[in-house]
Amino acid sequence: MSDLKCIIIDDNELDRLMVESLIRKFTFLSITGVYSNVIEALDHLAKGDVDVLFSDIDMPEITGLELRRKMKSIPVCVFITSYAEYAVDGFDADALDFLVKPVNLERFTRTANRIREYMDLRKKATKPEFDNESVFLKEGHGHVKIVVNDILYIEALKDFTKIVTTDKQYCVSLSFGNLLNEGVFSSFVRVHRSFAVPTKQIHKIQSQKIELQNGVSIPIGRSYKGALNLD
Numbered sequence: 001m002s003d004l005k006c007i008i009i010d011d012n013e014l015d016r017l018m019v020e021s022l023i024r025k026f027t028f029l030s031i032t033g034v035y036s037n038v039i040e041a042l043d044h045l046a047k048g049d050v051d052v053l054f055s056d057i058d059m060p061e062i063t064g065l066e067l068r069r070k071m072k073s074i075p076v077c078v079f080i081t082s083y084a085e086y087a088v089d090g091f092d093a094d095a096l097d098f099l100v101k102p103v104n105l106e107r108f109t110r111t112a113n114r115i116r117e118y119m120d121l122r123k124k125a126t127k128p129e130f131d132n133e134s135v136f137l138k139e140g141h142g143h144v145k146i147v148v149n150d151i152l153y154i155e156a157l158k159d160f161t162k163i164v165t166t167d168k169q170y171c172v173s174l175s176f177g178n179l180l181n182e183g184v185f186s187s188f189v190r191v192h193r194s195f196a197v198p199t200k201q202i203h204k205i206q207s208q209k210i211e212l213q214n215g216v217s218i219p220i221g222r223s224y225k226g227a228l229n230l231d
Contacts, residue, residue: 003027005030005032005052006031007045009055009059010056010080011059018103029052038066052075053078055080058082064081065090072094077093079097080099080100096115096118097114122157122171125160125171135148137170144170153198153212154195156176159175160173176194192218
């Protein structure tokens with residue numbers, strides 16, 4: 001993968017330095033601009049040459065949320081804020097991830113890997129077709145058949161969806177919600193704003209996660225616990 005061009009916008013100098021130091025640990029991320037507010041960044045943003053936006057939310061004049069709603073063309077947005085209560089608004093504004101300050105290296109590493117995976121997968125994303133038991137994806141001059149019974153879970157990736165099977169993962173150019181509305185996914189239950197699993201794959205249900213039959217853990221969102229009778 002070629003370097004992903006990143007900009008940082010945060011009105012706190014120490015926080016800007018923190019994010020810079022974290023980004024520089026990943027060779028596939030390249031910082032092309034650092035700004036203390038959105039106004040300063042507008043000329044850079046207008047060039048359309050940004051792959052990843054790392055932005056604070058609570059900033060003067062134009063907030064990070066307002067900026068993201070105006071700049072949906074930027075492939076990846078990661079919000080970094082001191083206020084966890086902004087999480088829902090952040091994801092509603094099409095953020096790939098949401099980090100609460102102070103951010104440690106372990107947590108940022110998960111974000112960086114998620115960015116790389118998303119950017120890799122979106123290049124390969126294809127529009128799916130369906131029958132009663134399978135999903136078909138175009139690959140080269142042919143099609144790949146994904147049998148729904150082989151799917152472990154599906155995961156939202158902004159306007160794409162990742163399908164994870166027992167031996168491979170795929171990216172489809174259909175949103176998470178629209179994919180779940182297809183009849184072939186009727187046996188899936190949504191357990192998180194970004195995850196859905198087939199009921200037959202659930203091995204163990206815990207307070208904050210689901211363990212699948214193969215040992216993979218999937219987080220449970222607070223508002224989705226009712227669907228699993230966890231109240």
